[in-house]
Structure formats: C-alpha cells, structure tokens
Amino acid sequence: MNRDMMKQDTMQPGGLPYQEAQEKLLQLGDIHIRDPFVFADKGAGFYYMYGTMGVTSWGGAAIGFDGYRSRDLHHWEGPFPVFRKPEGFWADHHFWAPEVHYYEGGYYMFASFKAEGKCRGTQILKADAPLGPFVPMGEGPVTPANWECLDGTLYTDEHGDPWMIFCHEWTQVGNGEMCAMRLAADLSEPASDPLVLFRAADAHWPVEEEGPGNFVTDGPFLYHAPDDKLLMIWSSHGKDGYAIGIARSESGSITGPWVQEREQLFEKNGGHGMLFRTFEGQLLVSLHLPNTHPYERPAFFKTAYQAGSLMLMS
Template structure:
C-alpha cells in the first residue's frame, strides 16, 4: 500500500465510484513532464483516500498516436455507461490540444475516441474538462494557452452527444488578468490560466475553479456565473481560494458526502504530491476547512 505522499503526481483528479466504494486518482504521472518523449498516464485506487494501490497503466499510446510529449492533466468521467478521459497532448509542429479517450473500465485501457483533439487545431489548448448543462448538453471547458494569446483564457464549446466533435465556435468565459489576485508570469501582460473545473453549489450558483499565479505563487481562484449558466457573465472573487503554492484544483464528494478539494503541492518538479482538503459552503461561497 502507498500513502499519498508516496505518489508523485501533478493535476490530480478523483473519480468516486460509489458502487465499488473506490476512489480513482488520475493525473500527470510521467517522470519528465516538461521535456522528452511522453510515456502515458498511470492511476491509483483507494477506499479511504489514505491507502492507495497502484500505479495502474491506464493509457499507453499506440504507434500511430499523433502526440509524443506533454501528456498532461487527465480527467475521467462516467457518462452513458462509459468512462471518458479528457487529457492534453502535444507534438512538435502541432498545437497542444484536448483529446477525449474512452474505456469501459475506470482503470482502462483508454483508447482515443477520435484521431484528433476536439479543441481547435490552430489553438494551443490544455486542461479540458467536462460540464453537463441544465439541458443535459455536454460542454468542453478548456484553456486557450497564454503562450499563444498572452492573456490566458478559459473557453467553452458545445460537444456532440457522442463527444466526438465540437458544435459551433468556442466562447471565452474569462481572461486571467480580469481577476484582481493574478500577476503576470512574464513581462507585464502575460497571464496564465489552467485547471478549470465547474461546480454548482447547493444554492444553484455555478462556480468555476481555475489556477494562475498570485503574489504568493501558484493559486486556485474562483469565478461565478451571474446567470447560473455556462455563458455567464462570469465574475471573479477578489481573493483566491488557495494561495500557498498549490493548484490545479477539482472538487469531489466523499462516500460520507463531504465536499473535498484536491490540488497538487508544491508546484516544483519532482516534489508534487496530491493533497485532499475538506471544503464547506458558507453563505454562497466555498471555504477550505482542513
């Protein structure tokens, strides 16, 4: 058995399977996440978030797969009796994109749903996540990367019901510099967005967790939709939810029905570890308790 401090992982994501009383932990797991050839994605499983089994090889590309580097931030969702993985991939001469993979098992093996990413092929994109709206329509929420647009954006595009294609053009939900707490990562006008995750609180308010750089380092902020719908408008909370060199957050419910936040911290390779923090809703806002 492993403890969470034994698991080196970036961009942690938890899938809770209540039928089997099992938590599945996914994330960026390659030894060299920034340079060199990519290997794939590994996952871990646990019944208590303390003792973990693994790693399990959940994705390894076949010889014809288009990408060979920067295999980042896999997220796995159970939808229509299948498991779908949303993950970022990159190759020389090709833009980074979010590709969707599919499996009938949470531990894979996952196979690409299509030959190409679902994000625009001339956009540098990353950190795609799934959102199902009030009409049961699926949406891809993703980052349009600061390396291309300078002021990083988080965008949304409708997905076809089979997740194979995008419907229409992406819309911009937020820009990183719009938040009061962000600072540039380079120069005076270059701001990062990464790790979007949408969550509707008990009052019906739709929140978006996302990460950027604050004066204290890597941080998780929150934006909220004034309409409760994906197209907003979105406003930023003045202060980040977490501001202690940890980020790329997502929320999940434990089997005790507790709301938990997971992030990786610190944000320095190779020391990243998953962290699980209890969160409560207080007066329409999220507050980290532990």
C-alpha cells in the first residue's frame, strides 16, 4: 500500500495524524480470535478481518462476531460489532468461523452456531457493508438439520452457480466428511442434496481424535489456480498438532474426484486457513497460531502456487 495514500486517509481514529493514529491501532498480537478470515476490498483500500471470538470460542454464552479493518495488514481498527445475537436467535454458544463473501451485490457471512439439543450448523447472514450489521437469513442453518456440521464456505463454480462446502463432523460420523451442496441463486436455501467429496482419512497425514477411527475435517477453503486447477485447503490434526493439508480436484470441478497432496501447507499447531491476495498481488494464507487456548492469534504467511500446488515461501 502506498504510504502517501495511507496518510491521506480521513478515517483514522479521532481524526489524528497518520503516525499518531497508527500507534493507537491494534496489531495482530493484540487480537484474540480463531479462524481468521480476511476480505480484501481493493476498491475501498481496506482489508476486513473476522474470526471466532477467543473468549467464548470453547464455552460460555456467545454474543456474536466482531470485525477489524486495516490499510496495511499490520495496524487494525476495531473491534467493530458486525453481528450481535438477536432476541430469539436459535443458538447460544459455539459461534464459530465467520467468513464474509461479496456475492451479487451483497455481503454474505457464513458462520457456524450451536444450541443444546440442536445440531451444529452453518447459517448464512447478509449485510449491505463489510462491517455489517449482518442479519440472519431464514430461521436456521442451511446444512441438514440432523447433521452435525460446521465451517461452511462459499464457492461459485464455472457456470456461476453457488455452492457451500462444509464439514460433516467426526463427532457424528467418525471419519469426518468434506461435503458440497449447491445453493439457491440468492443463497437462501439448499438447491441439492449434500455430496461427500472426501473423508479425512483419505489423506495420509491426519491422526486419530479421541479414539480409533475418528478423524477431523475442518476449515475448507477453495483456491482456483491461474492454470484452472481447483485446490482446497482444509484442516485436521497431524503428528505435530493442528495442521493444513491440500486436496486437488482431478476434474477441475467441485464434484471432483478429489485427491490428497502428500505435502501439507502448514504442519505445526496452527490451522483453519484461508487464502487471499494483498492489494499488491501477493498470495497469503491466513490462519490462527498457536492452536492453544487462550493464546490463539491471527497470522499471515506468504504463499506461492508452484508446480500445480501451494507452498509457503521461505
């Protein structure tokens, strides 16, 4: 980002000069979230970041999601209350992994929610701006009501049709499943039955979770490469802790078949990743690190697409 452009910004806190305002902003180490998702709005010149609130990530009454805003990925304004649980909302805990996508003129948040006696699921919320307020669409999740699901993400295929990719949880099926489901054009409801793309144990690197035959699937994110290959990064537990692996669609289509890459993108105690480009064009992976509560913080790593796969740059 051009530093002179940043100095001209009139939206710094309190109208302070740039350098003084910068010193009052947050840095990544100050932001306690899991599952960091970055929406890069080049037209506005801002990066927006969302994530699971660290304080209530594993327990306690959840209140919603916050957002943060930055010009340079180092200094962040916020938190901004982008979603707060409305009266009568069906879920009350485990508000997880919000993602924000721009689609057909609106901003759509995909996020996971849970309530006692109800299956965890991904619900879609909508807003007119990246910082909300986001309002739930429909009465509940778009994932199947009797499935324990999480981490829905949006993918638009080569025909322009929207899909949600999500995880059918290991807590219900043992060998966690990665699934895809076509959505209605306005994202309001499912437009097909779920399709299983692959299972966690199809990859060589995940280790069992809390008993034999249990393998986690978490955090899918799709990457359409410059050579038209379709890749997915996703998380599970590996021998060195929470990690990110890579799957590749042999057909280049969301329906696969999907094969698992031998090399992982990230191996050591950090994960739930997504990919975005800086305004200068550098590809970055965003993840939380470490995967140890309450020390999780957002982290970005330079990433490259080479020889048909993704890798961190040294």
